[in-house]
Amino acid sequence: MSSIVDRRTFLSATLGAVALGLTACAGDDEPDAALAAAPLTDSVPKGTVLTVGDKEHQKAIEFSGLVDSLTFEVKWANISGGPQTLEAFRADALDIGAVADIPPIHSHWTGIPTKIVASRFRQDPLDHAIYRLGIAPGVAVTTLADIRGKRIAYSPGQAQGALVLRVLHKAGLSKQDVELVELPSTNDVYGTALASHQVDVAPIGGVQIKRYESKYGKDGAKTIPHGLRDDPGHLYAPTSVLAEPAKAAAIRQYVRVWAKAWRWREAHPDEWIERYYVKDQGLTTEDGRWIVENTGLADIPASWTDAIARHQETIDLLAKETGNKPLKAEDLYDRRYESVAADALTAGGAG
Structure with a gap:
């Protein structure tokens, strides 16, 4: 995997690539339609490998034992945040990443078409702002x-x-x-x-x-407090990855496990604090408990309609303030995956 450049350097390169990105995305309508029509399969072909950048939640998936239910090989990338994730997408070094709501917008503005495949919010988002x-x-x-x-x-x-x-x-x-x-x-x-x-x-x-x-x-x-919702958390992937049936099926399976691991974290706060925040991150137990208490519970909706409407408001504001071309929030989501995470919770809980 290519080395991660200084974040400020990458941000400068990102802004400089906006014009190229708008040109690259101009003809996305037909590929989007083909992607939306492609069925997701339940079985993942043997030999499928998925490279995942989801540093924190990786640990919940491992600690819970849910990693053992994955039927494909997962390679964990030491990557987090929008700039690192986009760089890795650009280098074809990452299949799926975990970010907030802004990187999926900038990926389209910088010539890296992506789609959101899972969304998580916070219950009582104003009481548990990030x-x-x-x-x-x-x-x-x-x-x-x-x-x-x-x-x-x-x-x-x-x-x-x-x-x-x-x-x-x-x-x-x-x-x-x-x-x-x-x-x-x-x-x-x-x-x-x-x-x-x-x-x-x-x-x-x-x-x-x-x-x-x-x-x-x-x-x-x-x-x-700022009094605004700041709680979106997404998994997203390049459309080129989602166009591969084997990886699309693996992502579906990963999204199911991802959702169950959120419920595991909430059901095992003491273990999560000790094993992740204290032993892995080097925080004190007090700090870990503060984070857990101020995070609240995860809201994993079966419908993205409200989330897309809020995302559109953000896109419109950013486009106005940055001079970038407006996007349709709907185009940022792969709705084949819309209910996958919520269905997994209904079917199997946290394991």
């Missing part, structure tokens, strides 16, 4: 309107970047009303940037919220 807005120590921001004139961390092509644009829209502001500072959203880059006053506001998520408040709260740092 991100909060981190506020730098001493910066006077208590409401969304207060971000006017502030320096805001921004990562194009990623969920955090889209969230910033959505927050501006909700606050009645434009990009011209703030200063967007492009920073990669890897690890704790945003938390460090806030603490050192490189930026005034940044979307931070997961355990970084707890750590930021604990470490810098005494200096006046804080986080505030």
Whole structure:
């Protein structure tokens, strides 16, 4: 597998490829129709190999024993996030990846046609938001309107970047009303940037919220809710992969196992915390428990209709703010897989 380039370099290359991507996607209608009409088979041919980039959930599939139910060879790729996943797709080094709702949009804008094959959301999404807005120590921001004139961390092509644009829209502001500072959203880059006053506001998520408040709260740092849904999580794959009947069947089987592993995580929180967050990720038990309690339960719907409508709103906003060509959200989904995950839960639970 090719080496993973610096995320900032890849983002620059991504933006530079937009024009090429629009040309490449212009003739996608006929292939899309052929793909939609192709039946999914239940059996996976012998010798089928699926390369999967789903780092965190890989562990749930393994710990639960559900990996033993896969009838094909799965190769786990040490890949996560939109930029790495798109790079791997471009290099034909990955068959399916786990991302939020922005990478599937940018894949089409950069000439890599893909389709979503599974979707997960959060029950009570506003109570269990993934991100909060981190506020730098001493910066006077208590409401969304207060971000006017502030320096805001921004990562194009990623969920955090889209969230910033959505927050501006909700606050009645434009990009011209703030200063967007492009920073990669890897690890704790945003938390460090806030603490050192490189930026005034940044979307931070997961355990970084707890750590930021604990470490810098005494200096006046804080986080505030943004009040928007930020909960989509998807599996997606290049259309070229989905056009291969053997891999399409393997993906169907993987989606079933993927769904059951979510229920396993929820049914075994203590084991998940100890084996993944503590032993695998090096977090404390307290941090792991905070993550689990603030994640909420997974909502895996049998219908994508509402999700597609919300995705369209995001696409329309991004197209307007970035100058890219609008897309039909419907075209981002392979609806052959629409009920596969939910049906697996109905049929077999978490195992």
